[in-house]
Structures are given as structure tokens and as C-alpha cells.
Amino acid sequence: MKGIRLLILTALLLASCQTLPAINSILPQAGSKDSVCPSPFLKESYRLVHAVEVRMAGDTGGAIIGITVADPATRFVSCAIMTAEGMVLFEAEATPLLKVIRALPPFDSKNFAENMINDIKLIFFAPEGNIRTKGTLPDGANICRWQEKSGAWIDVIARLPEGIEINRYSAYGSWQRRIKLIPIAENVYQRIELMAKETFNYSLIMTLIEAEPIEGDLKTEKTKDSEE
């Protein structure tokens, strides 16, 4: 029993200490965003609806429906969380200014809204900032490493056949998020796994319900709504 506890403790410590992995760099000074880098990100405005399973400490914690509207050109994000029964628990948009439209407890903290918008951007938008390194990992996976203006690092990794992985690290290299896009269907967002390191670590398993491109300019649509 002690051995198992020690093993779990060691695993937790290792997980909490994850840092930027070493890259066998092939283009160490890469500044261009060419096609070598994996790019699972949206190319046009989309509306996506996912079934979201929430897990904490490995246990199933609940299931909700997540709705996302995202425009990669303007980085506009609108999102909502609702129960299967149709109750809207949370709704917000970032233009990029964050505006919370509805937030019922426990979704009513400012941190929750900011984290959610940041997670959506991490999944669906190409990182802002510059590519610092591109190359391969020891297991042969292709990787591009970005650094955002905030100093945070984002690794985008193509590991076949498992799919694409996106990892975000703080400016000091401490791991914060892992996104896995599992290629089980044509749509790259068919199954998304998100692992988050927070005070209480959690993971989300998102299964696509429907996705549709949005025609026209979201900003125009938004302005029209505001005028009404």
C-alpha cells in the first residue's frame, strides 16, 4: 500500500513539474509561420457545439453542453455552457474585451470566464506571437514552439497516428494546459481532450455534436445586434 502511495505521489510530482521538452531543432531561428508547423486551427468563423464531460481526480464530475462561436480573423469568441435540460449556466464573449452575459455559481468568478476564453482560443486559434523553434521531439513527433507576447510558451505537436497536441507553459516553462485533438473523424474537433493544471486539476472530454461555418462578418452581426 505504501508503495502505491509513493508511486502516486511521484507521478503527481512529476506531472506538476512538467516543463518545456527538449526539441531536436531543425530550424532554430525559424521566424516564419510556414506549412511545416501543425495547424489544426480554425481558418474561418465557425459555430461548434460539443458535449463536454468534466472529470476531476479521474472521476466523472458531470456533463454539460458547450457552444462556441469563434472567428480566427478577429479573434472574437462567444461561448455558452448549458445543461442537457437546457439551462444556461454561463454565457460570455470576448471582442477581445471580456463580457460576461450570464454566470451562475460556481461559474461566476472572473477567473473562470478568463480561463474559459483562453482555453477556447488555445484550442481554436493559432497562437499569437512568434515561432521560436521548430523540429522534432525524441519520439519523432513534429513540433513548433511559439512564444506569445505575455511570455507564455505554446507547443503544437503532430504525433501520428495519435493526433495533434497543444501544450501551454508559463513564461517560466511550467506546464498549464494540454489539448489533444483526436483524429477519429473528418472534423479535427470531433473529440477534444483538455487537461488543466489549476488549484484543483481537471480535464474535459469534448465530443462534437455539430459544427457549421458562419457566413458573413461576425463583427457586423454583433454591431447590428448592439444597435437593436
Add this chain to the structure above:
Amino acid sequence: MQKRLLTFLSLGLFVLLPCFAFADSFEQLRKDAANIITVQARFVQKKQMKILSKPLISEGRFFYAAPDSFRWEYFKPLRTIVISSKGEAKRYIMSDGKMAEDKSGGVQAMRIVLNEVVNWMSGKFDRNPSFKASLKEGTNTLITLIPEGQNMAGMIEKIEISVAKKSMAIKSVKIIEGENAATIIDFSDVEINKAINDSVFQDVE
């Protein structure tokens, strides 16, 4: 939040049940509700929101057996089941291809709400101080519930329940949450007082 959520849920799910009998008044409604032993039906739920270009459609089925057994089940898009039997309520969700108990904590609060549901089942629409109830006759019978006080503020503006006069069956429930959001549940294949196996209220599969 849990209590508000479950109140919302219970209203959406169960407020309709006593309406399977036509009534001229709430008093008559209560008398008619006393004759209901079981109810089962299919439903289609349409969720309207500004963020959605078209309503999000959910489908499911529900069962009720007097005095207090429920099963409210969504087949898609998100498979969930709420079962309440003999005073114990559980919620299940699909996880890794099988149904797993929802441990998010809402179930405990659900017991409180289901006690209230029993009141609804008894046709006591006008006895809940949280809502002002009115009944209007027309082609269909329309029951309107408007929240009173602040408990539902910002969550529900109005609930409209439509009951077919001739068939005496519920047609739809419309929960209006605000200017840009509503949940509409349309019912079909309604069967009243048809035997339901006990396992429906015990087994999730």
C-alpha cells in the same frame, strides 16, 4: 445554484404531468391528477439562444409512476438519465461508452426539488408561492406560471404549458428565460395509466 438549477429542471420536466387531465380550474386539476397512476411519453426539446443559429434539438423519453417514481432520459445529443424512486434520486451521464453516476453534487439537492415535484404531480400548480399561476381556456388549455420574488430572477421569465382539450394530453412546455432564450419541449406518444416495469425506475440501461 444547484437548487435553482434543479428547480428549473423540475419545472421543465415535471410541471406538465398533472395536465394530462383537462380541467376548468386548479381545483379540478388536482382532482383529475389523482386519477393518474402512470405517464410515459417521448419528447423533443428545442433550445433557442442568440448564440445558436438554429435551435439545438434534444430527444428523449420520460416515465412517471405514482406516487414518486420518475425517469427523465435524453437519448441525444447528450445522453443523461435522471431516476428517482422511493425517495432516492440519481443522475447518470454517458462516460467512456457506459452510463456513470454524475457526482457533481446536484443529486443531493435534487431530493429537495423532487419533493416539490410531488406537489406538481398532485396538480398543485397554484400552491407554490414561487409562481403565480393562471389558467386560460382556448383551443388548448394554457397554464401560465410567472415567478414571484427574486429566486428565479434572471433565470425564468415565464412558463407556458399547453394541454390539448380533446385528448387531454400535454402538447408542449415553453420555458421563456429572457428575450433571446427559451426552451420548448414538445411531447408525443403520450400514454397514461399504462403499466410500467419497475426496472425503468431502477436500471439505467
